[in-house]
Amino acid sequence: MKKIPSNFLWGASTSAYQVEGGWNIDGKGPSVQDVSNGGFLSDLKVGGITDFKVCADHYHHWKEDVALMAEMGFKSYRFSINWTRIYPTGFEDKPNSKGLEFYHNLIDELLKHEIEPLVTIHHFDAPIVLEEKGGWANREVMVPAYLKFAKTLFLEFKDKINYWQTINELNMVILFSHVLRKQKKGHDTGTESYQSFHNANVAQALAIKELRKISPSAKIGPAPNISLVYPKTCAPSDVLAADNANVLRNWSYIDPFVKGYYSEILIEYWKANNYQVVILPEDEELFKSVSIDFIAFNYYNSTTAQAPIKDSEYKVGDQEMGFNIENMFQSADNKYLEKTPYGWQIDPIGFRLTSRALHDRYNLPIIITENGLGAKDVLTSDGKIHDDYRIAYLRDHIAQIPLILADGVKLIGYNPWSAIDLVSTHQGISKRYGFIYVNRDEDDLKDLKRYRKDSFYWYKKVIASGGEDLK
Numbered sequence: 001m002k003k004i005p006s007n008f009l010w011g012a013s014t015s016a017y018q019v020e021g022g023w024n025i026d027g028k029g030p031s032v033q034d035v036s037n038g039g040f041l042s043d044l045k046v047g048g049i050t051d052f053k054v055c056a057d058h059y060h061h062w063k064e065d066v067a068l069m070a071e072m073g074f075k076s077y078r079f080s081i082n083w084t085r086i087y088p089t090g091f092e093d094k095p096n097s098k099g100l101e102f103y104h105n106l107i108d109e110l111l112k113h114e115i116e117p118l119v120t121i122h123h124f125d126a127p128i129v130l131e132e133k134g135g136w137a138n139r140e141v142m143v144p145a146y147l148k149f150a151k152t153l154f155l156e157f158k159d160k161i162n163y164w165q166t167i168n169e170l171n172m173v174i175l176f177s178h179v180l181r182k183q184k185k186g187h188d189t190g191t192e193s194y195q196s197f198h199n200a201n202v203a204q205a206l207a208i209k210e211l212r213k214i215s216p217s218a219k220i221g222p223a224p225n226i227s228l229v230y231p232k233t234c235a236p237s238d239v240l241a242a243d244n245a246n247v248l249r250n251w252s253y254i255d256p257f258v259k260g261y262y263s264e265i266l267i268e269y270w271k272a273n274n275y276q277v278v279i280l281p282e283d284e285e286l287f288k289s290v291s292i293d294f295i296a297f298n299y300y301n302s303t304t305a306q307a308p309i310k311d312s313e314y315k316v317g318d319q320e321m322g323f324n325i326e327n328m329f330q331s332a333d334n335k336y337l338e339k340t341p342y343g344w345q346i347d348p349i350g351f352r353l354t355s356r357a358l359h360d361r362y363n364l365p366i367i368i369t370e371n372g373l374g375a376k377d378v379l380t381s382d383g384k385i386h387d388d389y390r391i392a393y394l395r396d397h398i399a400q401i402p403l404i405l406a407d408g409v410k411l412i413g414y415n416p417w418s419a420i421d422l423v424s425t426h427q428g429i430s431k432r433y434g435f436i437y438v439n440r441d442e443d444d445l446k447d448l449k450r451y452r453k454d455s456f457y458w459y460k461k462v463i464a465s466g467g468e469d470l471k
């Protein structure tokens, strides 16, 4: 065990489209998320859950929310900037000043409370107008639009932001495009998906280069969802499948920025499937010319894989429940692990193993930018929320941190999901993750009042004791 250093970045996380609301005010344009539940991409409509129009109404409650974060003792807060607040369609020449003003206010308030802002440039909420032009699959449109957006943020906030993350969970956007509403249907790992993957990597690399010019002392890295893939058994074919899954799910989303190239396993997989991914000659040079300062990663659970089975009955779930890629691997249940109420496996030791694997491969500082348990919380008549299940999940993961540090891993922060209740990517507001309860449900916005959950008081103690008091 190693002591957690006093400058460790204890905090929590949110994303703009899930927490802010204020979806069409102060010049904000529509993103794919604002209208996904019934509008654009309407075949994805999910019954009985809210849309993203009001969320936790953080857009109007930010001051109060930051005060609650400060009360918990946060040293950091990881959030994202809503692309369509800054560039409503993605095509404007000038940014929307009202949008910038909102983030200046938020960031100033965080700094006032000595909370380090960890900013995600892009978290799932591309402008609809860009998406209609093909989204990430359209290099000519999306790469310059992202770069303009990132550059605007770097210039605007260069005196205030030390940590940037380029794109949240690009791996999930590519592999679970149906869940994350990037594409209309199905699980598509074809040419279009991998062209999107490559274009988004080019955009991230260009943004990294831009930051080095504008703000040389700031730090930047990607924010993939990393979960180490275990083989279901020690049969070599299962071990090979797990290795394939690690490449396709995890490492390919970091390799270009550290190694400067894609793994041969990925390239051969494209060839075998005749995926025609266009990579320009200058792209390789570009990857080789950039470096990242840290890896932000979201960890909810480990994954298990076995050798592909023909006509398998395994059901593909959501982003944490696994998926199958023909001839490469198929996901499997891990019988040793328990599950959350939403079917996600719980694996604190997997957190340690995943951190070790990242350290071994890349030897960079790492920051946890998501980790947490979604559950249906109950507000009691005396205004309490007894979320002992969430405390248990977080406690077991935080207990791994001194071990991870003793393993030599440069873990510099822990920012679980989520600081405050917000709307889940595809399961509504009832699937809550926050330390702060927001009084609303799927259909009724009620008073949106904030309540401190039991986990709020518990996390406050954890932070105050530097991670030592987990009781």
Ligand code: BGP
Binding pocket: 015, 018, 168, 169, 172, 225, 298, 319, 370, 374, 417, 423, 424, 425, 426, 427, 431
């Ligand atoms: C991650 C996303 C977050 C968040 C979280 C919880 O994949 O980065 O935006 O939503 O998962 O997932 P869900 O909302 O599906 O429960």
